[in-house]
Amino acid sequence: MSQISDFLGKSATENVKNALERARSVEDYHALLSLTKQRALERAALVDSGQITGRLAGVPFVVKDNFLAFGAPSTASSKMLEGFDAPLQATAVEKLEAEGAICIGKANLDAFAHGGSTENSAFGATKNAHDQTRVAGGSSGGSAVVTALDVVPFALGTDTGGSIRQPASFNGVVGIKPTYGAVSRYGVVAMASSTDTIGCFATTADDANLVMEIMAGRDTRDMTTLPDFWLNSPELNKKKIGLIKDFMTDDVDSEVRKQTLKYADKLRSLGYQIEEIDLPMSKYSLAMYYIIVPAEISSNLARYDGVRYGRRAEGVKTLAELYGRSRDEGFVTENKRRIMIGSFVLSSGFFDAYYMQAQKARTLLINEFKQAFEKYDALIGPVAPTPAFKLGENTADPVKMYLADIMTVPASLAGLPALSLPAGVSSDGLPIGVQLIGSYQSDRALLELASKVEAL
Amino acid sequence: MSKISNQDVQRLANLSGLQLADDEADGLRQDLDKIVEYINILGKLDTDGVEPTYQVTGLENIWRDDEIKQDLSYQQLLSLAPESAENQVKVPQVL
Secondary structure, three states: OOOHHHOOOOOHHHHHHHHHHHHHHOHHHOOEEEEOHHHHHHHHHHHHOOOOOOOOOOOEEEEEOOEOOOOOOOOOOOOOOOOOOOOOOOHHHHHHHHOOOEEEEEEOOOHHHOOOOOOOOOOOOOEOOOOOOEEOOOOOHHHHHHHHOOOOOEEEEEEOOOOOHHHHHHHOOEEEEOOOOOEOOOOEOOOOOOOOEEEEEEOOHHHHHHHHHHHEOOEOOEOOOOOOOHHHOOOOOOOEEEEEHHHOOOOOOHHHHHHHHHHHHHHHHOOOEEEEEOOOOHHHHHHHHHHHHHHHHHHHHHHOOOOOOOOOOOOOOEHHHHHHHHHHHHOOHHHHHHHHHHHHHHOOOOOHHHHHHHHHHHHHHHHHHHHHHHHOOEEEEEOOOOOOOEOOOOOOOHHHHHHHHOOOHHHHHHOOOEEEEEEEEOOOOOEEEEEEEEOOOOHHHHHHHHHHHHHO | OOOOOHHHHHHHHHHOOOOOOHHHHHHHHHHHHHHHHHHHHHHHOOOOOOOOOOOOOOOOOOOOOOOOOOOOOHHHHHOOOOOEEOOEEOOOEOO
16 A cells, blocks of 8 residues: 655656546445546646645545535535535645645545444445455545555544544554544534544554644634644653453454454563553443434534525425425435434433433543553554444444444543554454554654554 | 334424434334433443533633634525525525
């Protein structure tokens, strides 16, 4: 797989043409919803003539289609936003463009990023880069697959409960979910505002580090962004890493556990002590997540009403009918499930038992993490309980699908940085990733550690 | 024994601004039933005296000057609306 450095110092136009050609040759994976050919070639000409320079000059990339970006519609893989021509670009995209990077296309996702397999896309599922009968993972499945198939050296994703880490694991690439607040979410379709993060896929930890460093920082258009901390990341000087025992039970595929232990051995060889650690609250995390996140989704998706933008149902007589029918037509079933669960946990009579209880449980989970990071530099565990599952295997049972997120949601609820790193392959040749969870703002140090492991 | 009834589904759809097709409502009832059963595990947890966490950054109100910035024109925004007339977004009858 290629790296960012392979594209630097070359003709941007050639880089873009090659990436577009490569994208066409892997069309049957259905990883991309659109190509931004015309705009990409225009930008490439500006780079080649020296009018745009920067650390990513002429490097092609792909955005998940829930980022607003010019050159093609921004759909969030939904009928609601089908054909939506964004009037602005996400801050993350603007920052990359300012460094000369060139967006060549938009990647498939579960509609509105609700899902863990990309099968909830309104425009059809993406296939796994290593086995076309299996899922790409999700929700950022398309971005993971184009990186793994070498269309581009990096791609953007969003991670609310594992949507970067799990597809990175399923496709054998590096994925980072940064500290909550690291990267501006301006111009990105909102899902759950207390856990939504912007991150990326890359083929090496160093590349991911560079892309994240460029995107990170305060944005006055997103008041939840933290002052730029990327280069002031705390050092990992405790030389101890905790292996999360609760993630290594018999419920987790034995090959996944094996690869996790193998990666832990590599950390040992770099001078880190590995100790087992209990994270008892982790078993409640998925329940917390599927209360808090739907609650926030029900609120964030209230804006899609068929009035100001997006899909509008035809032949309706009243405003109430316009809302109801437009939303029914514009959302896939999983969107409706989550919105309705959100309405349920927030409704009178249930609010204290579900929503409030989950937010209190979240405090207990955060306290457990805080305690762990007093002793450890980072925590290690699997990303997902299994390698990529078969297309259609989990679509009939939403809870079974949600269980794929069980080891990624804890870091999301706590706002911690977490990486998904290629650890090895299963006996079937399917990639298996390992997860490193760090303390707040230790993103850069975690990636540097991953880079050292890559060099072994 | 189902805990989420058909009436519950209709009430939640109503709260959610969704007008569900009949064939979808029953599937959603079954799904919601399973999901609620799963999240009920949290009821077992003792959270007496624990403060809830709504956001993790600890950031508080951040003020800025109340200056008009025109990133987007009203024409651009209006052009996104499915229907508009006389510089206004058009909707069907409200009452």
